[in-house]
Amino acid sequence: MINVQYMINYTVLAAFLTLFIAEVGSSFVFLINRKYYPKIKEFITPLWGPIGTFAIFYAVNTEATYPSALSLVGTMYIALGMTAGLFFILRNAFIMYSEAHSDERMDLIYRKLYVVMTVVVAFLVVTIFSSAVSGIGVNVSQASVNALIAMLNPFNVAYFISISLIALSVSYVQFNVKEGGRMVPLVSTALAYIIIIAVSEKYLPYFASALATNYCVLIISLIIAAAGFVAYFLGKSISKYIMGVWLFISIDMFGVIQYPHLFGTAAEYTQFLNNSVMALYASYVTAIGGSLVAFYLAIFLYINYVKKIS
Amino acid sequence: MYSAVLFDRITMGFSLAVHIFLVSFGISLPIVIGAAEFIGIRYRDRYYAVLARRLTTALLVFFAIGTASGTVVALELLLLWPKFMALVGAVDILPLYIEVFAFFTEAIFLSTYAYSWSKIKNGYYHFLLIIPVILGSVGSGILITLLNSFMNTPAGFNISEYLQSGIITGVNPIAALFSPSAFYEDPHAVGGTVLAGLMMVMGYFFYRQHRSAGESGIYYRKAAKLLLAISSVFAAFVIYTGIYSIEMLYYVQPEKFAAFEGNLVPTAHAPERLFGFFVNGKWIDYIAIPNLQSILATGSSSGIVPGLSQFPAYTWPPLIVHDMFDAMVLLGFLVGIYILVTDVLLILGRYRHIMPSVIRRISSIDVWNSRLLMWLAVLFSVLTFILMELGWIMEELGRQPWIIYGVMLVSQAGNTSQSIFPIMIAIIAFYIVIVPFTFIYLRNHFRSRPVEDEIKND
Numbered sequence: 001m002i003n004v005q006y007m008i009n010y011t012v013l014a015a016f017l018t019l020f021i022a023e024v025g026s027s028f029v030f031l032i033n034r035k036y037y038p039k040i041k042e043f044i045t046p047l048w049g050p051i052g053t054f055a056i057f058y059a060v061n062t063e064a065t066y067p068s069a070l071s072l073v074g075t076m077y078i079a080l081g082m083t084a085g086l087f088f089i090l091r092n093a094f095i096m097y098s099e100a101h102s103d104e105r106m107d108l109i110y111r112k113l114y115v116v117m118t119v120v121v122a123f124l125v126v127t128i129f130s131s132a133v134s135g136i137g138v139n140v141s142q143a144s145v146n147a148l149i150a151m152l153n154p155f156n157v158a159y160f161i162s163i164s165l166i167a168l169s170v171s172y173v174q175f176n177v178k179e180g181g182r183m184v185p186l187v188s189t190a191l192a193y194i195i196i197i198a199v200s201e202k203y204l205p206y207f208a209s210a211l212a213t214n215y216c217v218l219i220i221s222l223i224i225a226a227a228g229f230v231a232y233f234l235g236k237s238i239s240k241y242i243m244g245v246w247l248f249i250s251i252d253m254f255g256v257i258q259y260p261h262l263f264g265t266a267a268e269y270t271q272f273l274n275n276s277v278m279a280l281y282a283s284y285v286t287a288i289g290g291s292l293v294a295f296y297l298a299i300f301l302y303i304n305y306v307k308k309i310s
Numbered sequence: 311m312y313s314a315v316l317f318d319r320i321t322m323g324f325s326l327a328v329h330i331f332l333v334s335f336g337i338s339l340p341i342v343i344g345a346a347e348f349i350g351i352r353y354r355d356r357y358y359a360v361l362a363r364r365l366t367t368a369l370l371v372f373f374a375i376g377t378a379s380g381t382v383v384a385l386e387l388l389l390l391w392p393k394f395m396a397l398v399g400a401v402d403i404l405p406l407y408i409e410v411f412a413f414f415t416e417a418i419f420l421s422t423y424a425y426s427w428s429k430i431k432n433g434y435y436h437f438l439l440i441i442p443v444i445l446g447s448v449g450s451g452i453l454i455t456l457l458n459s460f461m462n463t464p465a466g467f468n469i470s471e472y473l474q475s476g477i478i479t480g481v482n483p484i485a486a487l488f489s490p491s492a493f494y495e496d497p498h499a500v501g502g503t504v505l506a507g508l509m510m511v512m513g514y515f516f517y518r519q520h521r522s523a524g525e526s527g528i529y530y531r532k533a534a535k536l537l538l539a540i541s542s543v544f545a546a547f548v549i550y551t552g553i554y555s556i557e558m559l560y561y562v563q564p565e566k567f568a569a570f571e572g573n574l575v576p577t578a579h580a581p582e583r584l585f586g587f588f589v590n591g592k593w594i595d596y597i598a599i600p601n602l603q604s605i606l607a608t609g610s611s612s613g614i615v616p617g618l619s620q621f622p623a624y625t626w627p628p629l630i631v632h633d634m635f636d637a638m639v640l641l642g643f644l645v646g647i648y649i650l651v652t653d654v655l656l657i658l659g660r661y662r663h664i665m666p667s668v669i670r671r672i673s674s675i676d677v678w679n680s681r682l683l684m685w686l687a688v689l690f691s692v693l694t695f696i697l698m699e700l701g702w703i704m705e706e707l708g709r710q711p712w713i714i715y716g717v718m719l720v721s722q723a724g725n726t727s728q729s730i731f732p733i734m735i736a737i738i739a740f741y742i743v744i745v746p747f748t749f750i751y752l753r754n755h756f757r758s759r760p761v762e763d764e765i766k767n768d
Contacts, residue, residue, distance in 0.1 A: 091378075
């Protein structure tokens with residue numbers, strides 16, 4: 001039975017990663033061809049602020065869920081975490097400079113800088129996440145992380161590549177990108193699945209065996225992806241929403257497979273869970289706050305993406 | 311080998327100082343934008359409508375940098391003070407957690423507000439979108455300060471059990487959320503932050519209106535007038551809550567009160583000691599107002615005020631906080647006087663035709679054309695910023711050596727990882743570049759879009 005607190009925390013992470021991967025994907029599309037810039041701008045302009053807020057949501061939810069892990073995690077990830085934080089400020093600064101600038105040339109310069117910063121933040125976020133999953137480069141007993149090994153080990157590199165491929169395919173569908181042909185997102189997604197399964201088999205035996213046991217999780221993910229691609233090939237605009245749902249559910253399912261292991265098999269999430277009183281209050285806040293955010297997002301989506309300029 | 315905790319402190323202190331500065335704009339501008347948009351719609355005044363639009367751009371930039379610096383502060387809390395956050399996570403995570411949703415409110419509605427001018431026809435509907443932004447930003451400030459109150463007066467768990475065994479028991483999240491100092495610290499801290507942001511923007515508008523003519527002159531004058539009106543309300547609030555805070559310190563945080571007042575021993579008929587130097591265990595070169603401290607704290611000249619000798623010497627805060635406290639009160643007093651005088655001059659100027667001749671002479675000072683008042687506005691905008699930072703530094707120094715008063719020392723809470731030094735250098739260097747660049751960027755941005763053009767096109 002999967003712990004509810006763990007699953008709520010992972011769902012928050014999934015929400016953040018879904019939005020952030022979509023943002024990274026839009027950055028890749030920007031690099032592929034500038035002609036999609038207006039579409040990308042329309043998508044990302046209202047969204048970059050809430051994406052950052054989801055990152056903070058995840059950080060604070062983690063503090064509320066696993067307080068006794070903070071001492072360990074804080075000591076271990078200080079270098080990677082703070083570096084990601086600095087690049088995150090630059091990401092925010094450059095996108096804002098770009099948006100507020102009326103000069104097209106400067107707008108593009110700032111936008112390119114923003115894209116670079118976003119990809120760097122993505123790499124650092126993936127590194128922190130993958131090292132927490134795999135434990136590669138992590139010494140739990142010494143509470144230390146070898147940042148270089150954590151970043152450059154084959155598992156992390158393969159992981160980053162596969163997430164980049166997923167980001168690319170989601171954005172290809174979302175912005176209806178033509179470059180390379182319509183098969184690009186399908187091929188990218190297939191490659192991403194293969195890479196994740198292959199590196200898990202090699203570097204995460206516990207994950208591979210859990211995946212084999214819970215194969216239905218993989219099947220659910222594949223079915224939603226297939227539905228998204230069918231809609232995409234039929235030219236239905238709903239495809240981009242299905243891809244978003246696919247991304248969110250796949251990440252959440254990843255949490256199901258990973259449970260309860262942390263840092264490879266060196267630790268377990270459950271050993272760090274909060275006391276029952278605080279967990280109860282935190283769940284109240286999550287329920288009320290989450291409902292409010294859902295309501296806000298409905299208004300946000302309607303005004304920013306549905307309502308037309310009058 | 312250096313002390314990693316010292317670098318933790320420097321990094322955190324510097325980041326907080328920058329973040330508070332940026333946040334003062336993020337929390338005050340939505341109020342000004344809301345007021346300007348409402349007046350613009352209600353009175354069909356395009357100057358106020360343009361003001362709301364231009365300030366929204368500025369707010370977006372400050373929001374971008376401010377939220378990112380807030381994220382860095384959140385990361386720093388976790389990464390630099392992991393043992394502190396472990397305790398907070400178990401006992402008092404609610405303020406931070408609820409704050410996330412206040413922040414969501416601000417972020418989502420700000421995005422919607424800023425990018426929907428052309429999508430929402432009815433101005434009042436668009437105006438409604440700024441209200442959640444105001445509630446979210448002020449709410450964030452209130453909630454974050456609640457955590458600081460917990461650090462000053464911890465509650466909501468069995469402290470004696472924790473001190474003996476290190477085990478957290480008897481957790482009551484609501485008691486921790488509303489710790490005893492919350493009720494006086496929060497209104498003063500948040501009100502002061504809003505006021506600082508308002509005053510800094512007001513100084514800018516006073517300066518610009520003095521150097522502008524025609525349409526832009528009218529625009530800047532109206533903006534300065536609006537800022538002055540809102541600042542006046544907040545100044546009154548901050549002064550009132552400030553006085554209340556000092557009174558409550560006497561009851562709830564006697565050690566901090568003693569340090570702020572520079573009281574070495576409990577005293578009846580205590581004088582109000584202004585400034586001075588602490589040399590060889592005693593205060594010298596200070597100004598004393600007999601009995602005043604006892605009267606202010608207890609309501610009676612024979613009232614006994616607490617002294618530091620009631621507490622172990624190793625828990626005494628650095629006594630520089632006494633001079634900082636006096637400087638803060640003095641600066642606050644001057645800011646209040648400045649706002650009051652400017653308000654009175656404006657009111658007298660408006661009704662000078664019905665004033666007696668003596669008052670009429672005073673009221674002939676034109677607030678908008680007086681160079682002296684313009685430079686005073688600029689001076690006080692800087693002073694209010696110093697005042698706000700000074701208040702926070704004093705607040706934090708006044709709790710030293712504790713990170714959570716009576717529960718956990720700063721030295722116990724810090725991250726001892728040696729990798730902090732390059733991170734500290736990077737963060738400080740980074741802010742030194744990014745903050746001035748942001749202001750230069752904003753200046754260039756507004757220069758490239760003259761006010762006159764926007765008023766014409768509105």
